[in-house]
Amino acid sequence: MPLQALKPKSKLPAVGTTIFTVIGQLAARHDAINLSQGAPNFPCKPELIRYAHEAMLEGHNQYAPMAGVMALREAIAAKVETLYGHAYHPGDEVTVMASASEGLFSAVTALVHPGDEVIFFEPAFDSYAPMVELQGATPVPVKLSAPDFAIPWDEVRAKISPRTRMILINSPHNPTGKVLGDADIEALERLTAGTDIVILSDEVYEHVVFDGAPHHSMSRHPELAERSVVVASFGKTFHVTGWRVGYCLAPRALMDEIRKVHQFAVFSADTPMQYALAKLMETPADYLNLSGFYQKKRDLLVDALKDSRLKLLQSAGSFFMLAEYGHISGEADSAFVQRLIVEHGVATIPVSAFYRDGTDQRVIRLSFAKDDATLIAGAERLCQV
Ligand SMILES: Cc1ncc(COP(=O)(O)O)c(C=O)c1O
Structure with missing residues (x-):
């Protein structure tokens, strides 16, 4: 049998390239400040x-x-x-x-x-x-x-x-x-x-x-x-x-x-x-102080975005905060996020990516698991939107 005939029957036919990969690649191409991923960009102890x-x-x-x-x-x-x-x-x-x-x-x-x-x-x-x-x-x-x-x-x-x-x-x-x-x-x-x-x-x-x-x-x-x-x-x-x-x-x-x-x-x-x-x-102490460590980052990002037109939703935990933008633009969230990368040089994640049916409520996710300089620089760019 020729090799190209070996096409396995997929167990996950609906899974393709995820928006996370698309955003990651686009962000890298545009050298965008990355507030998209949950991975910290600062070192461990x-x-x-x-x-x-x-x-x-x-x-x-x-x-x-x-x-x-x-x-x-x-x-x-x-x-x-x-x-x-x-x-x-x-x-x-x-x-x-x-x-x-x-x-x-x-x-x-x-x-x-x-x-x-x-x-x-x-x-x-x-x-x-x-x-x-x-x-x-x-x-x-x-x-x-x-x-x-x-x-x-x-x-x-x-x-x-x-x-x-x-x-x-x-x-x-x-x-x-x-x-x-x-x-x-x-x-x-x-x-x-x-x-x-x-x-x-x-x-x-x-x-x-x-x-x-x-x-x-x-x-x-x-x-x-x-x-x-x-x-x-x-x-x-x-x-x-x-x-x-x-x-x-x-x-x-x-x-x-x-x-x-x-x-x-x-x-x-x-x-x-x-x-x-x-x-x-x-x-x-290392893990007991973690809430305080990330709360400072959350608060820094909220403060740096106080002049932004985005409407921030309160984050009570995790590395993430959501922001609504429907009053600024009618674009689909994935289009909006791609435009933020290309035109403003800042990467976030469209929340529709977390719904299997792509439910789009005009909300994006920001990660504050980033060093303070990245948070401030990212927020400055978001304030231009
Ligand atoms: C909600 C949630 N569960 C699980 C994981 C995966 O954790 P780990 O990196 O330890 O596999 C993540 C990572 O982003 C997450 O956000």
Whole structure:
């Protein structure tokens, strides 16, 4: 058979080049100031690199235990118990993952079966729906709308069916910067009580919650914790998104299944990075001060944009803030974003990219995970719009 005849049947036929790639390439071509990506453009603590280097020199260069280096699992369990009051067993209920992405993927692959339904909220992180489809299951979106993007719990209730296997939730939320409040937690408890629905809780921005509000980890709420898989990311917490280390927390019966997938997907996460992260976690100030660190950046960007015509929406957490522009231009958000790059030299993300049906509410996402000079320069350009 000639080689060109080898055309695999796609498991994800609707997935093409994403707007993120398009924006990234256009931004690079126009040398735009980049407020689009969630990755920090500033360095991690030098100690963290030193610890990783030391771990390599000490010979920690072979496979880590499948569930993670025990010192790191113990540090994670101790942190979670201190902050959220739930004691996960480091042996059975904590697994170090090769990124939060791998944690999410392993959890969905382990727990969602063909024909199941998974409720998730749009705008959504781009991997959620494809992960579900790869299991032969159906992603069931619940739409959040500008400007407040509150969760319509009545609609969630209406979408729960006997086939609902999982609710996938993300707080602090990318891209809206919303965080769950007490009423959301009560609604989630009420809707899931007496069901076998699993909550997959993407908490990668757990340490980035503003204005003194608490982070409502599922592990903080006993009834939710017993049906939840919590996913977290060291990349987001320690400014090392390229290291690809995160973790999952779950009751043992759920974790047993998740580990079966993790074991055969990657076996284990990077060894020297795990030693380095365990050592850094001995000084909790690094992550405990993260909300303050990012709140200053949020406030700097808000202040630098005070003369802009964009209408900023309040960010309560995460690396992101939304801005409405419908009163300035009737352009589609992707066209508006492309024009900002080409004419004004500043890159942002159109929020329609986070809806599978491209819902366009004339809103763009700005990332403030950038050094102050970049934030100020980006804001100056946005003030010209
Ligand atoms: C909401 C959300 N979940 C998960 C991830 C992925 O985290 P990681 O880099 O650890 O895979 C991101 C990264 O941007 C994110 O914004």
